[in-house]
Amino acid sequence: MSLRTKITLAAIVAMIPTTASAQSACPAGVTYPDATWPSRAQEVATQRAAEIAALEQFAFTLTGEDEERRGVRTDSVVIVHRGAIIYERYARSWTAEQPHYAWSVTKSVMNVLAGIAVARGYLTIDDSICRWMPFLPMDRCAIRVRNALEFSTGLDWRETYENASNQESSVLAMLYGEGRSDAARFVATHPFRDAPGTTYMYSSGDSNILSRAVERAYAAGGEDADYPWRRLFEPLGITSATLERDATGTIIGSSWWYATPKDMARFGYFLLRDGCWRDGRILPERWVSDSTAVNPAIRMRRLDADADDVQGRQFWLNKPIPEQNVTTPWMGVPEDAFAARGHWGQSITVIPSRDLVIVRTADDRQTGAFNFARFVSLAMEVAR
Numbered sequence: 001m002s003l004r005t006k007i008t009l010a011a012i013v014a015m016i017p018t019t020a021s022a023q024s025a026c027p028a029g030v031t032y033p034d035a036t037w038p039s040r041a042q043e044v045a046t047q048r049a050a051e052i053a054a055l056e057q058f059a060f061t062l063t064g065e066d067e068e069r070r071g072v073r074t075d076s077v078v079i080v081h082r083g084a085i086i087y088e089r090y091a092r093s094w095t096a097e098q099p100h101y102a103w104s105v106t107k108s109v110m111n112v113l114a115g116i117a118v119a120r121g122y123l124t125i126d127d128s129i130c131r132w133m134p135f136l137p138m139d140r141c142a143i144r145v146r147n148a149l150e151f152s153t154g155l156d157w158r159e160t161y162e163n164a165s166n167q168e169s170s171v172l173a174m175l176y177g178e179g180r181s182d183a184a185r186f187v188a189t190h191p192f193r194d195a196p197g198t199t200y201m202y203s204s205g206d207s208n209i210l211s212r213a214v215e216r217a218y219a220a221g222g223e224d225a226d227y228p229w230r231r232l233f234e235p236l237g238i239t240s241a242t243l244e245r246d247a248t249g250t251i252i253g254s255s256w257w258y259a260t261p262k263d264m265a266r267f268g269y270f271l272l273r274d275g276c277w278r279d280g281r282i283l284p285e286r287w288v289s290d291s292t293a294v295n296p297a298i299r300m301r302r303l304d305a306d307a308d309d310v311q312g313r314q315f316w317l318n319k320p321i322p323e324q325n326v327t328t329p330w331m332g333v334p335e336d337a338f339a340a341r342g343h344w345g346q347s348i349t350v351i352p353s354r355d356l357v358i359v360r361t362a363d364d365r366q367t368g369a370f371n372f373a374r375f376v377s378l379a380m381e382v383a384r
Contacts, residue, residue, distance in 0.1 A: 038083065055382055059378070076091065076359070105257060199297060270282070317337075
């Protein structure tokens with residue numbers, strides 16, 4: 001039997017939280033999905049026909065022939081409001097049962113796996129990465145787990161994708177070139193650009209340093225490589241998840257999670273409920289709120305950042321940074337919104353003030369064709 005399908009009495013007992021923080025204060029009176037999501041989609045289709053038409057015109061209208069890969073190329077949208085699906089649609093041959101690539105949405109999954117490790121006492125965010133990667137040179141020991149969470153390791157990195165070679169792009173070299181045999185080692189042996197914690201630069205490399213630390217922390221806690229399923233996916237009822245690993249067995253925490261859109265919605269709903277599921281707290285208290293606050297390194301100095309680059313800890317935020325004259329990036333969207341976002345248009349958007357989760361999978365290839373804020377605003381109107 002595979003690691004993913006082993007269920008023993010010991011594993012079930014191990015799911016019970018063991019720390020005081022893991023047993024406290026979950027939202028009361030909350031509905032959670034069973035094996036399937038409750039649905040109000042038919043009712044909402046009648047009540048919000050005009051709003052749905054506007055959303056679909058924007059999100060699902062193809063430009064030119066599909067093979068040309070121009071314009072907005074949505075594969076699915078799932079909207080969960082007040083614990084029920086109110087809208088779902090699939091396009092371009094995708095179905096509800098097909099796991100979709102998530103790309104950098106995976107980074108937010110790694111944040112949660114790190115949080116669960118903290119809740120269980122396996123890890124602290126102030127651990128030096130040398131605790132979990134003892135083969136590194138001593139100067140790398142200044143990097144803390146929190147730096148990997150906040151894209152502030154200070155390691156020199158080039159986050160470029162299409163139209164770049166492995167020699168030009170650090171992330172392509174990590175995923176497909178020299179780094180694929182041991183992604184975390186490849187990243188951690190890059191030279192320093194700045195002192196850890198002093199600058200922010202988005203880096204898939206930092207996410208894979210985090211992944212190695214998390215992997216080794218679970219192992220030190222006596223857990224096998226099945227920990228993402230045992231600790232996160234199975235408790236949430238996520239049955240479609242796949243995570244790819246490098247040659248060392250470490251999860252590629254930057255990029256390679258696959259799940260169905262409705263299972264992605266479970267992940268978003270878990271965050272909406274502050275890291276609780278049913279009667280149990282899985283994440284530490286304040287983990288979600290701390291992860292969705294503007295991280296300190298961004299406030300100090302942002303490198304190679306677009307105007308809407310506001311990050312917490314592996315989540316995109318709609319918060320201003322007044323000291324840098326940065327306003328809320330997503331016009332028309334509540335400031336408490338946050339999102340897990342990935343290449344080619346993947347997103348899981350959580351809006352606590354609206355009790356709302358919006359999932360989009362896509363294959364956007366044309367730079368600038370898709371407007372994220374407009375999409376979220378149109379989806380909000382369906383839930384209004």
